[in-house]
Amino acid sequence: MTDTEATTRAGSAVERDRTVAVVGTGTMGQGIAQVALVAGHPVRLYDAAPGRAAQAAEAVVGRLDRLVAKGKLAQEERDAAAARLTPAGSLGELADAALVVEAIVESLPVKQELFAALEETVDEGCLLATNTSSLSVTAIAGALRLPGRFVGMHFFNPAPLLPLVEVVSGFATDITSATRAYETARAWGKTPVACADTPGFLVNRIARPFYAEAFAVHEEQAADPATIDAVLRESGGFRMGAFELTDLIGHDVNEAVTRSVWEAFFQDPRFRPSLAQRRLVEAGMLGRKTGRGWYTYDDGGAHHPEPHTAEAAPPPEHLVVEGDLEPHGELLEMIRESGIPLREEDEDKGTRLVLPTGGQLVAADGQTSVEFRDVVYFDLALDYRTATRVALAAGPDTSPETLGQAVGLFQALGKKVSVIADVPGMIVARTVARLIDLAHEAVAKGVATEEDVDTAMRLGVNYPLGPIEWSRRLGRNWAYDVLDEIHQRDPSGRCAPSLALFRHSYADDKRETGR
Template sequence: MTALNTSARVAVIGAGAMGAGIAQVAAQAGHPVLLLDNRPGAAAQAIEGIGRQLGKRVDSGKLSVDARNATLANLQAVEAIEALADCDLIIEAIVENLEVKRTLFRQLEGICGEHCILASNTSSLSITSIAAQLERPQRLLGLHFFNPAPVMALVEIVSGLASDPALAECLYDTAKAWGKKPVHTRSTPGFIVNRVARPFYAESLRMLQEGAADCPTLDALMREAGGFAMGAFELTDLIGHDVNYAVTCSVFDAYYQDTRFLPSLIQKELVDGGRLGRKSGHGFYSYAEGAVRPQPAEINSAASVNVCIAEGNLGAAQALLSRLSEQGVEVIQRDGQGLLRVGDAVLALSDGRMACQRAKEDGLRNLILLDLAFDYSKAQRIAISYAAGIDPQALDQGVALLQRAGFKVSLLSDSPALAVLRTVAMLANEAADALLQGVASAADIDLAMRAGVNYPQGPLAWADAIGLAHVLKVLENLQAGYGEERYRPSLLLRRRVAEGRTFHD
């Protein structure tokens, strides 16, 4: 089945920010669109709001007057559900309440023709459950847009137990024709994005709770080393802690309290205290007028270093050597276990063990552990930790070497896998379980995380680049260090390592 023809009539129920955004997307693609809301006048007001937004784009030269007028001409506010009788696609974007949605779709089923596709924009409820009481549950699917719908590229096409695969393909092709990046997913809790993304928030929250570093430092590391658009604390302040915490609790409960999705007591306290982020004026950061954002912590050295020794392959951090060479540091290479020596200091990419543990077990004095960077040749910042008892001069030499390479250096307490590495390993682990369980394909999982939450790379492709054996080692060491099921490696990850394959083979 191909995409719906632009002559197909589309209806959107719910004229809030999400519903209005979806209506705008469909109208811009050329469809006649009906917008319905149970609040009198709300649909007409939403269309007026769309007009104002499009007018701003015209004023900035990003949209032609003709395109704005054509979009607005395609939009019509209606006040009664009976007006949707001859629609070809109806998209529901109302309150996240199972019974309310079920009631709506049962009502629609009695009004609309059998050819009409019914779709829910739910972000968390089961499509199977919503459809269960319909006479024709096969025609209900999830069509999950991300906010703001006109801007965000991703659309999750969600199939429930009874959903017609042909209709899923139709919605996939239609979303593509609308300029979106669609992905297929089964109706499991969180679908792709809201499930796989949980560790991004959870690991930063855990490091904060353990005193590894403060919010601005951890956020800066996610941006300037990890390549993410925002750190976890900035992002949850933007989303709203009430919303983000509720999603975490929903996923946690849906997976029968699996500790991998355990909510954070720190975030709960913010919600309980009404510190919901930007919308309340205070979250992890203050948004009051004149508030000054605290700066990330850095450690500096005045030592002079001009030569270092690379023993063996540094794994994912190998590109660091080229960066050092470009800055005039002489890099002497010899065989070894993947270590970088400068003066009395020994530097190594973290393998998930604490620095004190690795120093003792591997017999390494003056050990400094390096965090992961998305691109060591371009990253602006790097996190380090060190083993207790390190010679201050050796620490100075290690920091000086990283500064010579052009990094800002942030010191974390001796935490397993530091910041970026543990977060990426856990994202990849969750994505691996989603792949193992048939939630979506590897390509769609990676696309969803890039297009839905702007990750610099899909977590499965990122794990492939790091090396699956190293990711597995990191997770095994995290699990051993904490003694918790939270960090258990995915069966699929173990299998791919044993087979010598990647996630994309």
């Protein structure tokens, strides 16, 4: 084989007739083995515990049988796949593997020991991959003789169903190895994204604010979990709220990931764990699996309190709009369609709605209503037309009449209204702003491309939009301005906007003015 041929092969997908070995036979190991089998590879399963590999092989075949029963796999394909699956009794039986994927316990010394042994077993052309979700790919490869062939292939659970695979390049990973892993994942029907070795990789790094901001709003006594979840779902467009999602994941797992990312970033306050969630873990209230977390669970399912929903209120008799209300301009069209008289003033007075009381209705911008007289803030929505709920926030100086008219306005637009306490950035706005910030920072630091960031967040955690796309919709400087206002009121550093977001938001303005 020539050097050119070797390079071409190294950068292409693992050939279907080559053996894929999976080390570790838990849920993830079995899922990865199933994916490789269905893709056409011979697969060998290995586990250090005697008999575990054989049990896992039976379980994988059982999964194939269920696919046949559901009409998702032909019987002959099932039979061929089952014939290609072999449990291995020792690492030596993996010697001819072209790819080894590890899915064992999340312990750096244990993984390092395993790969050191594998390096002495497989040939030098074998690609070595870890499915770790929280450990450094660079650190695992650090003790290897040939770290260039080592890469992260982070599948999401359940691996046979979820399409995303994060292909993680460690500090010493060769580009040909990363490309080979990427193309292999794609050949298996997955959607790979390429990223550098950073704490949390893409999804677990960028997703932290989704949980952190919800927990912070709760800890600040601004709203209860059921209301925050309802606003995230019905206004923000997220499939699940942060509280119900962490109950599903398990608080021991979710808090451990948060703590791992926080510690890996040298206790950066932007990744700070939640004290409220720590208390749940300490109390053994881990979510669905223990019957209690933020909510309670039994055989009948989940028991969620009803979210706070305001009583019916009459709509305002008329409104005055000052400015264009961007990026929330669709609200103006909806108000016009509702029949509520709307007078527009083009004077440079900001972007706000003036109610008949003289009070103001302002989009969440990171400021608080206690700083102004008679102000109500309304939260961000993914799409105000399709949103079924909108959150409002009022301070102690907001008159009941102004709040009532604000409630009545959104009810007239067909929305349920949740009134929360005065908190900067409210719920959806502060969450989205922070997601946008971490996404732009990841791109600026070379962790991944904008396209891969958005793909990872849509497919990995089912966000309605990728944060970069959300940034484009809301405007170049929207997220920076919101976070900067929050940071001025809470200078703990948790919501401090990054330098990358500042450059994204204002660099072009500086160039245009020549300053």
